[in-house]
Amino acid sequence: xxxxxxxxxxxxxxxxxxxxxxxxxxxxxxxxxxxxxxxxxxxxxxxxxxxxxxxxxxxxxxxxxxxxxxxxxxxxxxxxxxxxxxxxxxxxxxxxxxxxxxxxxxxxxxxxxxxxxxxxxxxxxxxxxxxxxxxxxxxxxxxxxxxxxxxxxxxxxxxxxxxxxxxxxxxxxxxxxxxxxxxxxxxxxxxxxxxxxxxxxxxxxxxxxxxxxxxxxxxxxxxxxxxxxxxxxxxxxxxxxxxxxxxxxxxxxxxxxxxxxxxxxxxxxxxxxxxxxxxxxxxxxxxxxxxxxxxxxxxxxxxxxxxxxxxxx
Numbered sequence: 001x002x003x004x005x006x007x008x009x010x011x012x013x014x015x016x017x018x019x020x021x022x023x024x025x026x027x028x029x030x031x032x033x034x035x036x037x038x039x040x041x042x043x044x045x046x047x048x049x050x051x052x053x054x055x056x057x058x059x060x061x062x063x064x065x066x067x068x069x070x071x072x073x074x075x076x077x078x079x080x081x082x083x084x085x086x087x088x089x090x091x092x093x094x095x096x097x098x099x100x101x102x103x104x105x106x107x108x109x110x111x112x113x114x115x116x117x118x119x120x121x122x123x124x125x126x127x128x129x130x131x132x133x134x135x136x137x138x139x140x141x142x143x144x145x146x147x148x149x150x151x152x153x154x155x156x157x158x159x160x161x162x163x164x165x166x167x168x169x170x171x172x173x174x175x176x177x178x179x180x181x182x183x184x185x186x187x188x189x190x191x192x193x194x195x196x197x198x199x200x201x202x203x204x205x206x207x208x209x210x211x212x213x214x215x216x217x218x219x220x221x222x223x224x225x226x227x228x229x230x231x232x233x234x235x236x237x238x239x240x241x242x243x244x245x246x247x248x249x250x251x252x253x254x255x256x257x258x259x260x261x262x263x264x265x266x267x268x269x270x271x272x273x274x275x276x277x278x279x280x281x282x283x284x285x286x287x288x289x290x291x292x293x294x295x296x297x298x299x300x301x302x303x304x305x306x307x308x309x310x311x312x313x
Contacts, residue, residue, distance in 0.1 A: 012257040015267070016248045017275035019046035022255055025076065026051035029102055030254075031141070033057045033083060033134065034109025036064040039152070039212050042247035043106060043254070048076035057083035057094060058109070085109055085133025086119035088302060095140035103147035104254050107134040107187075110152065116174040123301065124168040126176075130183040132302055135190060139304035148206045150253045153188045153263070155211050156181035162189075162290070164297055186294050188263065192284055193291040195261035197309035206260035209283070210253040212246035213266035213274075248276035 034040035035056035058064035064080035119128035160181030265279035
């Protein structure tokens with residue numbers, strides 16, 4: 001893999017309590033998936049406010065263009081492009097429009113489904129959108145990334161179990177929240193393996209992960225159980241922070257003084273809310289074999305090969 005140009009933002013921090021602490025991003029380009037709402041929008045706005053050229057990659061292009069116009073007064077340029085992570089064809093089409101270096105690839109977009117659904121390519125929707133779509137996007141853009149690949153996971157990974165023999169729930173009863181957790185576990189395992197391969201290749205590019213804690217963004221938690229859903233909704237009203245605070249771990253993972261392969265998250269109430277810090281410098285460190293299996297399955301399902309680092313597997 002050809003070494004990338006090292007990232008050169010100004011003063012970095014190992015904690016982040018406000019988006020105003022984000023260092024100068026002038027001259028840098030950030031691609032943010034799901035950048036038209038919630039945490040993605042908040043992260044995009046923070047980066048553009050510090051001078052970055054931000055590409056809002058979103059399924060609803062009209063909405064993304066409206067957001068780009070709303071952010072038009074910021075120092076950095078903001079533009080919208082269509083990306084449907086539930087379609088590998090759309091991922092390939094979007095990646096073909098990115099013709100310059102990418103300093104930050106922020107894989108933020110996500111979904112939560114209340115019933116079994118499938119993407120255009122036949123993947124279980126949560127795994128397909130939260131994980132596999134981002135895998136394909138990262139594979140297509142990695143040779144242009146010169147800074148970091150940041151992927152948003154969730155603390156739901158902690159109790160998740162991955163069935164790599166039945167990733168699309170074809171042979172077992174579907175449990176929405178379990179499927180969501182599995183998708184977010186896959187995200188984190190893939191990040192860990194990507195960082196291992198980047199380091200082995202001698203690349204200065206970092207792969208990092210972030211979780212937002214409990215954030216009220218309009219993203220509805222769906223467990224498949226009405227009582228549990230009501231409990232989550234009540235907890236959101238009491239404990240959750242807003243998208244601006246929820247975006248802080250993403251921003252820290254993107255521009256902070258954090259190690260590759262680390263997981264950033266809120267620092268208070270067990271990771272529920274508060275300033276962002278490195279929640280785990282080596283998440284899933286003992287799961288190297290599982291991470292490699294997730295990598296192999298992800299390449300197989302998406303048909304993508306990370307030519308820059310695959311030889312190191």
